Amino acid sequence: MFISVVMPAYKAEHTIAHSVQSALDQVHNNFELVISIDDQVDYPKLLADSGINDPRLVFTDTGAVGTGSSNARNVGLNKATGRYIAVLDADDQFAPTKLGRVATALEQYPLVTTGLDVMDDVGQHLRYVGCGGNNRLLAAADYKFTNISMDSMVAHDRERVPVQYDIDLPCLVDLGLMLDAFCYVEGSFHLAQPLHRYYKQRQSISIGPEASQRYVRIKRLLLERLQSSHYPLFGGETAIQGLISFLEHSLAAEKLFDAQCQMNPSLIFEDHLESRLKVLLGDQDSAQY
Known part of the structure; x- marks a missing residue:
C-alpha cells in the first residue's frame, strides 16, 4: 500500500530533520512525504545540509508565511498523490512500525x-x-x-x-x-x-x-x-x-x-x-x- 504522509512546516528548522528521519526509517517504505512549507524557509536545503536527501520527499509551498496549519495541510493534501493519507507534524515523530501497522489496518x-x-x-x-x-x-x-x-x-x-x-x-x-x-x-x-x-x-x-x-x-x-x-x-x-x-x-x-x-x-x-x-x-x- 502506498501512503502519502503530509507534513506542514512552520518555524520547524530545529525539529524537522528528526521528524523527517523518523518517516524515512519506517519499516513500511512505500510512501511519499509531502512537506508543505508555510514560512518560506528553504527546507530542501536545510534537510540536505543535515544529510537527508531522499526521492520520497516531495515539497510544496503555501506561497506565504503563517497561513495556518489547516491551510498548510490542505496544500499538502492537494499535492499528495496517494489514496491513503497520514499526518506527521514537523516536530513529532513516527515509531518505526507506525506506517506498516496503519497500512494493514487501512486495508479494512x-x-x-x-x-x-x-x-x-x-x-x-x-x-x-x-x-x-x-x-x-x-x-x-x-x-x-x-x-x-x-x-x-x-x-x-x-x-x-x-x-x-x-x-x-x-x-x-x-x-x-x-x-x-x-x-x-x-x-x-x-x-x-x-x-x-x-x-x-x-x-x-x-x-x-x-x-x-x-x-x-x-x-x-x-x-x-x-x-x-x-x-x-x-x-x-x-x-x-x-x-x-x-x-x-x-x-x-x-x-x-x-x-x-x-x-x-x-x-x-x-x-x-x-x-x-x-x-x-x-x-x-x-x-x-
Missing part, C-alpha cells in the same frame, strides 16, 4: 488512529494517550474518551473519507478533521500502541502562552457546532451526544486547570483531565493507562 478500515507517546521538548516521556486495552473499533461517541487529546495520529482513506482541514480553526485542527470524518464513518479503528511520538513544544499552539484560552474558545465553538447539527455524524444522535459529553467535561476541566497548575507547575492538561474523568465516569471509561 477507512479511518485509523494510534496511541501516542507524549514527550516534552527534550524528549523525556510524559505519558501515553490512547494506549490502553486492545486494538478496536472506537465509535465516534467513545473516541475522545480514549484519545483524550492530540488527534494528530490519524490516517484515512480519502476516497471513503473525503475530508480536508477546517481553515477556520486556529487550534484543535485534528479534532475538527475527526468530526468531519465521523460524518462518513461510524468511528475509527484504533491501534492501542504508542506508534506516534508527540512532542509538547514550549511555544507551540498546545503549550505556549494563552494556550488554555485558545482551547476553551475552540472547544466552545465545536460544542456549539455539535449542538446545532453542524456535523451530520454517521452515528447520529448517539455520536453527537458522546462528543458533546466529552467537550463539556473537557471545558469543565479547563476552568480549574490554571489553579491546579499554581499548586503543581509540572501538571499537564491530559493528567488533569484524566483524573477528573476517572472520578466522573469511573476508571473503565477513562482513556489513559
